[in-house]
Amino acid sequence: MGIWITVIGIAMAAAILLWAYRVAHRLDRLHVRTDLAHQALVAALDRRAAVARTVAAALRSRDDTALDEFGVDMARLADCAESSSFARRENPENELSILLGKVAAATREIVPPPTELIAEVADAQTRVVIARRFYNDAVRDTRALAQRRPVRLLRLGGRAPMPEYFEIIERVGA
Template identity: 50%
Template structure:
């Protein structure tokens, strides 16, 4: 076990170092972008670079991805060769740094998921690392698709929350837990979408006025089944009585393929778990939500 603990410690150090390198690469891209914006007379490009540089960690993916989209559309023929080369170099350094970071995260999560590591709590208080997903330059297929979702934090009388466990079809070995919910259809209200998804995924029937919130809003750029998605997620809380049976018979084909199970989690269990849970701050913000909604929608990651 000592060897495993030492390896896990090294992996956490590697992940932290990889994030520092990625952060530096993103900062350099922002600096070069501002120089490009000055030459091209594009204030929106400079604004996007400033926004990406100032963004908090939870909003960073979305901000960096907006900058990537503007750079992708830029006519580089107007740039001096040296500046064009510097921009291309900055972009490629971001690509490489992101891949190194995500590889480090993958290896760390794989070790943290081992049963012995979880039971003995070898990860200690080290936070669970998270992937950083932004579109890479030069690939039209990776331009993100915006998807608005309504999600439900479904709570039982014991203050336990229902989560599903599933995987990305492109990464079947990487399991994660997530709340009830899904995409909002065109013209659909958020609350209506939330109660529809709740029925489809759990069989629980509630009215829109029985939801609390939205408690939280989350922006994230994620990759699912090979598609880059700019996700905007709204979270509501709903309570159910004793004896509720979760009915997944209404799952669609994708859900049947990629969701492997579900369970009710207490806040303490979530706080002590090494499983990958989305949103990343779920264990941190759940206790406050259980005490009742104060009317404020908070941004989380």
């Protein structure tokens, strides 16, 4: 009888260790996924800032004072957004989204309209939306697993910081 209790105890300990190993490994893979999604999001945001600077240069090249001011503001916001740290980037990106949403309205009077720039802005905006969704999905999955009570008690997440969501405006109408 005593041998069976020992065998059952060893089997339970092995099952718990196997579970802990699998959860720690899963959490590590989720952190890697979050890091890769973070890099993709930063790349999409940087690309959108570059597109915004291109649009700003095109608007400043016109002989219209209103468009020139619009271009200066857009270039300033693109520089501000790109130079901000990731944790402080949400507000400048939101302002840039609002300004980029007004591009079509501001360029209606330009003949011929810069359709290639408008298409480039739309593509950059779409890529930011997709990258943000992937990043926030990875953050959600990582946080859900890391905040479970057994995972916290056994410290299976190690010293990895808890990832934060990135919330910006997805679509802005003109």
